Amino acid sequence: MQYKSQAVAKPYFIAAIALFVGQILFGLIMGLQYLIGDFLFPLIPFNVARMVHTNLLIVWLLFGFMGAAYYLIPEESERELHSPKLAMLMFWVFLVAGALTIVGYLAVPYASLAHLTGNDLLETMGREFLEQPLPTKVGIVIVALVFLFNISMTVLKGRKTSISLVMLAGLWGLAIFFLFSFYNPSNLVKDKFYWWWVVHLWVEGVWELILGAMLAFVLIKVTGVDREVIEKWLYSIIAMSLITGIIGTGHHYFWIGAPEYWQWWGSVFSALEPIPFFMMTVFAFNMVNRRRRDHPNRAAVLWALGTGVMAFLGAGVWGFLHTLSPVNYYTHGTQITAAHGHMAFYGAYAMVVMTIISYTMPLMHGRQANSNRAQVVEMWSFWMMTVSMVFITLFLTAAGVLQVWLQRVATSPLSFMATQDQIAIFYWLRLASGVVFTLGLGLYIFSFFVGGDKAESASQA
Amino acid sequence: MSSSFTKSTARNIFYGGSVFFFLLFLGLTFDTMNTLPKRDNSANLTESAIRGKKIWETRNCIGCHTLLGEGAYFAPELGNVYKRRGPEFIKAWMAAQPTGAPGRRQMPQFNLNEKEMNDLVEFLKYSSEINTNNWPPNIEG
Numbered sequence: 001m002q003y004k005s006q007a008v009a010k011p012y013f014i015a016a017i018a019l020f021v022g023q024i025l026f027g028l029i030m031g032l033q034y035l036i037g038d039f040l041f042p043l044i045p046f047n048v049a050r051m052v053h054t055n056l057l058i059v060w061l062l063f064g065f066m067g068a069a070y071y072l073i074p075e076e077s078e079r080e081l082h083s084p085k086l087a088m089l090m091f092w093v094f095l096v097a098g099a100l101t102i103v104g105y106l107a108v109p110y111a112s113l114a115h116l117t118g119n120d121l122l123e124t125m126g127r128e129f130l131e132q133p134l135p136t137k138v139g140i141v142i143v144a145l146v147f148l149f150n151i152s153m154t155v156l157k158g159r160k161t162s163i164s165l166v167m168l169a170g171l172w173g174l175a176i177f178f179l180f181s182f183y184n185p186s187n188l189v190k191d192k193f194y195w196w197w198v199v200h201l202w203v204e205g206v207w208e209l210i211l212g213a214m215l216a217f218v219l220i221k222v223t224g225v226d227r228e229v230i231e232k233w234l235y236s237i238i239a240m241s242l243i244t245g246i247i248g249t250g251h252h253y254f255w256i257g258a259p260e261y262w263q264w265w266g267s268v269f270s271a272l273e274p275i276p277f278f279m280m281t282v283f284a285f286n287m288v289n290r291r292r293r294d295h296p297n298r299a300a301v302l303w304a305l306g307t308g309v310m311a312f313l314g315a316g317v318w319g320f321l322h323t324l325s326p327v328n329y330y331t332h333g334t335q336i337t338a339a340h341g342h343m344a345f346y347g348a349y350a351m352v353v354m355t356i357i358s359y360t361m362p363l364m365h366g367r368q369a370n371s372n373r374a375q376v377v378e379m380w381s382f383w384m385m386t387v388s389m390v391f392i393t394l395f396l397t398a399a400g401v402l403q404v405w406l407q408r409v410a411t412s413p414l415s416f417m418a419t420q421d422q423i424a425i426f427y428w429l430r431l432a433s434g435v436v437f438t439l440g441l442g443l444y445i446f447s448f449f450v451g452g453d454k455a456e457s458a459s460q461a
Numbered sequence: 462m463s464s465s466f467t468k469s470t471a472r473n474i475f476y477g478g479s480v481f482f483f484l485l486f487l488g489l490t491f492d493t494m495n496t497l498p499k500r501d502n503s504a505n506l507t508e509s510a511i512r513g514k515k516i517w518e519t520r521n522c523i524g525c526h527t528l529l530g531e532g533a534y535f536a537p538e539l540g541n542v543y544k545r546r547g548p549e550f551i552k553a554w555m556a557a558q559p560t561g562a563p564g565r566r567q568m569p570q571f572n573l574n575e576k577e578m579n580d581l582v583e584f585l586k587y588s589s590e591i592n593t594n595n596w597p598p599n600i601e602g
Contacts, residue, residue, distance in 0.1 A: 034535070037566030041559065045569050046535050047524025111571070114519040126518025128532055162472070184518075186511040188588055189501035192531065193493070228468055235471035242479040246486045255596035256529045257501045258493055263594070265489065330598060333530030333538060408598045415601055416537035417566075 001363045003074040005081035010364050011091050012067030013357045017445065019060035019098070020350070024438050026053040031431040035424060044106065051105050051131050057345060058129065059098045064353030065174075065210050066094075066147055069167060071360050072217045073151045077158025082150050090143050090150075097139040101132055123184055127195055130181045137181060144175040162231040163213050163220075166238060170209030177201045189257035200249045203344075204273065204315075208241040211352050212280070215307060218359045219284065222301050224292035233283045240276035248273050251323050255332055263325035270323040274316030277348075284308035297362060297369035299378040303355035306386055310347025318343055318393065330408050335423075336400035343393040346385075354382075354444075361448070371452020378447035384440025391433040399426035500592040512577075513584025520571050527602075529593060536566065538602025543589040545600050548582045555581075 001007065029049045032039045040049075074081045081087060104113050110126070117133035119125045124134060132140070148171060155164050180197040216234040220227055250266025284305050295301060318340040322331040331337070358378065362370045369375065407419040414422065497503070517523075522539070523532040529540040542551060555578065559567040573581065 030535075033566070036564055038561075038564060041567040042569060045525075046566070047521045047533065050524050050533050050535070051521065110521040111519045119519065123515060123518065126521050126523065128523045131521060131524075162468070186514055187497075187501055187503050187506060188514065188529075189497060189503075189591060190494075192529065193490075232466070232468040232471050235468060235475045239471060239475035239478050242475070243482055246479070246482045247489075249486065250489075252531075253493075255593045256531070257497070257591040257593055259496045259500065260594055262489075262493075329596060332596065333527040333532070333534065335534055338534055407601050413599050413601045419601075420566075 001360075001366075003080050005084040005087075006071045006074050006360075007364055008081065008084050008087040008091070009067040009071035009360060011088070012063050012070065013361065015091070015095055016060045016063035016067060016353060017357070019056050019063065021441065021445070022102070023053055023056035023060060024434075024441055026050075026056065028431070028434055028438060031427070031434045034420075034427045035431065048105055048110070051110075052102055054129055055105075055131065056102065059094075061349050061353060063094070064349075064356070065171065065214075068210075068214050068217075068353070068356045069147070069151050069171060071356070071364075072167065072214070073154050073164055074158075076161045076164040076217070077154050079154065079158040082153035082157070086146060086150050090146050093139065094143045097136055097143075101136045104133060105131075122182065124182055127184065127191070129199055130195070140178065141175070144171075144178070148172060148175060161227070162234060163216050166209050166216075166234060167213035170206045170211075170213060173206030173209065174202060177206060192256045193253065193258060196249055196252045200252055201246070203349075204245040204248060205242060207349065208245065208276065209238050211307075211311070211348055212238045212241070214352050214356050215280065215284065215304060218300060218304050218355055219287045221359065222295040222297065222304065223287045223290065224295075225287050225290055230287060233279070233287075237276050237279045237283060240272075240279060244269050244272040244275060251325075251328065254325050254328055267324045271320060273323070274312065274320050277312040277316035281308035281312045295369070297359060297375070299370070299375040299382070300355060300359035302379055302382055303351060303358045306382060307347070307351040307355050310343065310351055310386060310389075312347075313390075314340070314343030314345070314347035314393070318397075321397075330404045331400065334400045334403050335396045336404070339393045339396035339400055342396065343389060346389045351386075370447075371450065373452040374447050374450035377443060377450050381440045381444035381447055384443060385437055388433045388436040388440060392430050392437065395426045395430040395433060399423045399430070402426070502587055502590045502592070505587050505590060507583060507587070509580045509583040510587040511584075513580035513582070513587075516573065516577055516581045517584055525568070528588060529591070530596065536568070538597060539585060539588075540591075540593070541589050541597060541600065541602055543582070543585045545602065548586070551582055551585065552578050 026049050029040060029044060030046060030053060033046050033049065070081060070087055104117070108116070113133060114125050117135055119134060122134055124137060125131055151171070152168060155168055177198050180194050183194050185191050185194075212234050216230050219225065220230050247265050248270035250262040251270040253262035253266055285308065288301060288305060322328050322336050322340065362368065370378070402423045403419050406414045406422055407416060517528075522528070525533050525536040527534065527538045527540070530538065546554070555571065555573065558570050561567070
């Protein structure tokens with residue numbers, strides 16, 4: 001760590017991991033509710049558990065992105081952060097707002113929460129992933145603006161590298177597209193059309209810039225490969241992300257009332273969306289193979305390589321699987337979508353946050369890398385989480401294929417609930433994989449507390 | 462990558478490509494907004510249906526159900542439920558929740574009054590008449 005203010009990243013990363021744990025616990029609850037329908041009802045109905053599960057995911061990833069920015073922007077800009085105090089203030093604002101929102105979901109019926117928090121003034125609630133009450137949404141905008149001010153000032157006053165510019169562009173895009181969450185027309189088709197301007201243009205658009213910048217930063221550090229080469233890769237990858245991803249939004253416009261031509265635009269461009277993810281895999285392996293030094297933090301290198309591979313599988317391959325409109329006609333809104341969602345979010349975004357945490361946490365503790373023992377534990381947790389996520393995805397895919405067949409293709413189609421009963425075995429297997437994932441996450445947290453040989457952890461910076 | 466392909470080439474492709482395709486996206490969006498009235502059933506978007514949409518949202522129905530295929534996959538698709546079950550069944554169903562059948566998935570009781578119930582059904586009727594290019598493949602959703 002070269003600048004003192006980079007240390008503000010630490011609480012952001014700790015909060016991210018804590019919220020990650022919450023997300024997974026609610027995931028387990030839902031996994032069980034899929035099988036034992038009345039589990040925890042009416043205390044925690046499924047819709048509440050799901051809101052908590054998905055909202056915690058978004059919030060912990062945002063904590064991860066902000067932490068990453070606070071760490072890498074000063075280092076890239078070669079100066080201290082514009083205002084570490086502001087960064088810490090925003091940390092507490094965001095954490096308290098996030099916690100209150102989750103408490104609100106759990107403590108009050110959603111309709112009362114909507115009423116209490118002023119949804120009647122501006123109706124924004126009750127749409128998937130954008131369930132947050134109005135004050136939370138406004139809070140997110142304020143936190144984002146203050147955060148962007150802070151890092152933009154740092155970049156403006158310091159060295160401007162491609163990595164920090166791409167990171168900034170991604171984060172500004174994130175904030176700008178979030179503004180569409182305030183637009184909720186009563187025309188359902190328009191509502192859905194612009195809802196994707198937040199959801200799709202985030203995860204298949206501007207977030208990929210953030211992902212690329214974070215990965216490029218870590219790869220420069222751990223491989224020692226020339227910055228010029230890495231930044232050329234970064235620009236090439238994100239160019240392909242936006243060239244394919246923006247029009248690729250069309251794959252969400254097949255069946256929601258938008259014109260038929262979206263089937264062509266959406267199918268063709270989103271069929272190309274795996275390209276940037278494939279490039280990311282090639283990029284990560286290529287840079288590690290051409291490394292000019294062996295960084296002692298082997299766990300961070302593993303996470304970086306894993307991000308490339310799993311993002312390609314989850315976002316690229318599993319996305320392609322159901323993105324062509326003739327296929328999507330049958331798979332839309334089934335467990336196939338859930339399968340893709342799980343591996344894509346884990347492989348691309350959860351893993352890149354764990355990559356940056358793995359690389360920076362030892363540095364913020366004043367050492368180049370953790371002890372060998374701690375790294376071995378961390379790498380075990382990598383494999384447990386990653387392999388069990390592969391199985392979650394495979395089981396949900398199997399469930400989805402059967403669901404499509406029984407409910408939509410068979411000569412005498414079954415009802416939704418009758419179909420669910422038929423595919424329960426795969427939900428059991430998914431739940432078992434989820435338990436293993438949780439154990440892996442527990443091991444991951446444990447790895448932070450593994451001490452070890454002082455000699456190995458001595459600073460070599 | 463070959464040496465003739467430099468970082469600034471890559472950067473220019475990024476800027477040029479993003480701007481070009483974003484403008485194309487805006488163009489397609491503009492055309493979509495002009496075409497929508499023919500497809501989006503907005504002629505039947507009555508005051509009652511608009512109130513129904515708000516009930517749909519403030520009860521977080523999307524947290525279990527899908528609507529035109531989007532949402533959670535825990536409970537049946539409701540974009541075509543009006544056609545599958547009809548208005549009276551929907552009302553009776555909601556009044557009977559939760560079933561309390563042991564081990565089965567449970568739907569909360571939302572205690573809607575008759576007017577709210579009618580508004581919600583009106584919204585589901587409006588939704589079922591949107592031109593979705595014949596999705597879902599059959600009535601089971």
